[in-house]
Amino acid sequence: MAELIAKTPCEGLLPLTVGGVSLTEENPGVMTVVAPFRGREAALAQAMRAAHGVAFPAPNRSAVRAGARAIWFGRGQALLVGPEPDPSLAEHAALTDQSDAWALVRIEGERVEDVLARLVPVDLRVRLFKRGHTARTLIGHMAGSVTRVGPRAFQLIVFRSMAATLVHEVRTAMEAIAARGVLEG
Amino acid sequence: MRIPCPICGERDRREFYYKGAAVALDRPGPDAGEAAWDAYVYLRENPAGRTRELWYHEGGCGAWLVVTRDTVSHEIFGAELAGEADV
Numbered sequence: 001m002a003e004l005i006a007k008t009p010c011e012g013l014l015p016l017t018v019g020g021v022s023l024t025e026e027n028p029g030v031m032t033v034v035a036p037f038r039g040r041e042a043a044l045a046q047a048m049r050a051a052h053g054v055a056f057p058a059p060n061r062s063a064v065r066a067g068a069r070a071i072w073f074g075r076g077q078a079l080l081v082g083p084e085p086d087p088s089l090a091e092h093a094a095l096t097d098q099s100d101a102w103a104l105v106r107i108e109g110e111r112v113e114d115v116l117a118r119l120v121p122v123d124l125r126v127r128l129f130k131r132g133h134t135a136r137t138l139i140g141h142m143a144g145s146v147t148r149v150g151p152r153a154f155q156l157i158v159f160r161s162m163a164a165t166l167v168h169e170v171r172t173a174m175e176a177i178a179a180r181g182v183l184e185g
Numbered sequence: 186m187r188i189p190c191p192i193c194g195e196r197d198r199r200e201f202y203y204k205g206a207a208v209a210l211d212r213p214g215p216d217a218g219e220a221a222w223d224a225y226v227y228l229r230e231n232p233a234g235r236t237r238e239l240w241y242h243e244g245g246c247g248a249w250l251v252v253t254r255d256t257v258s259h260e261i262f263g264a265e266l267a268g269e270a271d272v
């Protein structure tokens with residue numbers, strides 16, 4: 001029988017560093033979309049807290065605990081990243097395994113906000129968009145998810161099929177910011 | 186132009202897909218007759234001024250919204266979830 005070779009979404013494309021900003025792929029393991037049934041939001045939040053240590057996040061928020069990250073992922077949806085979802089969650093929510101559906105990257109560096117300002121129509125400055133804040137928004141022309149994971153670090157998520165476009169768009173923005181840095185310096 | 190999504194907050198117009206006048210919320214009954222259905226499916230006003238429209242937060246949370254907007258000034262007066270909007 002043929003042995004299939006697993007490839008990550010950004011294989012051969014990353015890592016990449018331009019002008020002090022780095023772009024690296026994250027391979028977080030299992031990704032599950034959790035969509036609470038009507039009226040079961042509170043019970044789901046409790047089950048998630050008990051099983052994974054993170055509650056169902058409010059809109060525009062995410063939470064992380066011991067390898068489990070819960071990212072608000074749209075109306076009535078969160079993305080549970082890391083662990084296999086506990087079976088108790090299925091009582092209160094529809095669970096969809098989307099582990100192979102998304103490309104996750106981490107972008108980090110001194111001028112990361114300047115880079116993302118070229119791509120994302122949301123104000124990501126730390127004064128307004130703090131660690132753990134997240135947005136479903138556009139990254140270039142792609143619908144995606146943007147989460148601040150550190151003082152100068154963000155996680156970006158787009159459809160796996162758009163991984164190469166994501167890397168291209170971010171690289172172009174990184175190069176433009178790096179070039180401005182040279183001119184200003 | 187910025188639209189205040191009730192879920193995401195105020196967002197750039199680029200994140201939204203425009204559907205048109207919010208007539209879809211006012212679907213006639215099955216027995217309403219040909220004239221009512223003709224108006225519902227085909228006939229649209231072309232208002233200059235305040236109007237209610239359906240927008241889809243495609244590049245955001247995925248909610249359908251009813252946005253009240255002035256077609257002349259592009260002023261946005263507000264937005265509500267289509268599922269909770271008055272017809």
Ligand SMILES: [Zn+2]
Nearest residue numbers: 190193242246
């Ligand atoms: Zn929204």
